[in-house]
Amino acid sequence: MKIVFDFGGVLFRWHPPSFLARVWPHRAADETAGAAIAKDFFQAYTGDWGAFDQGLADAPTTADRIAQRTGWPREEIVAVMDAVPSELALIDGTAALIRELKAQGHTLHFLSNMPEPYADHLEQHHPLHEWFVSGVFSGRVKQSKPAREIFDLALEHFDAEASEVLFLDDYPPNIEAATALGWNAWLFTTPETARVELVRRGLLPG
Structure with missing residues (x-):
């Protein structure tokens, strides 16, 4: 086997609700809020993030797409993406x-x-x-x-x-x-x- x-x-x-509550406290005050935001940010690993997962879009392009789709400031999205290695x-x-x-x-x-x-x-x-x-x-x-x-x-x-x-x-x-x-x-x-x-x-x- x-x-x-x-x-x-x-x-x-890898726990997006607590991760977002930690790196985005101004948007996610707790894990409940983090879970709600994770649905928009990661899209259940489809959409923008899914393309990033599949190597079909690089990090800057992914940040651009998430910012355009959500209206969140691009620099804040980049901060989340840059924090992923510490989450792992x-x-x-x-x-x-x-x-x-x-x-x-x-x-x-x-x-x-x-x-x-x-x-x-x-x-x-x-x-x-x-x-x-x-x-x-x-x-x-x-x-x-x-x-x-x-x-x-x-x-x-x-x-x-x-x-x-x-x-x-x-x-x-x-x-x-x-x-x-x-x-x-x-x-x-x-x-x-x-x-x-x-x-x-x-x-x-x-």
């Missing part, structure tokens, strides 16, 4: 899980919706090549989850059949898409519950 990790919300912190802090529990899986001899890959600038940042600051045999960033392949194309491309990249992988992702539409394509997929919530599930599947000792 090859184990495939999503990144945002799984290996690296390592989730220590998941990193420990990865080390444990590797110690058990499992093959690990990643499949992440990630714009190229943030993918570059993660590669520069974390030992991804030590943790994973290979991986796919949406921004580099011009496709993104939950589209079938990126799942098919990932299987080719991982040299695997759908039935041979277990995919951990925190976004339900991605899990639903993977499952429909025959992948073994599990909705990630915390490293602790993930470990319980991996033990249940016989991939880690109890």
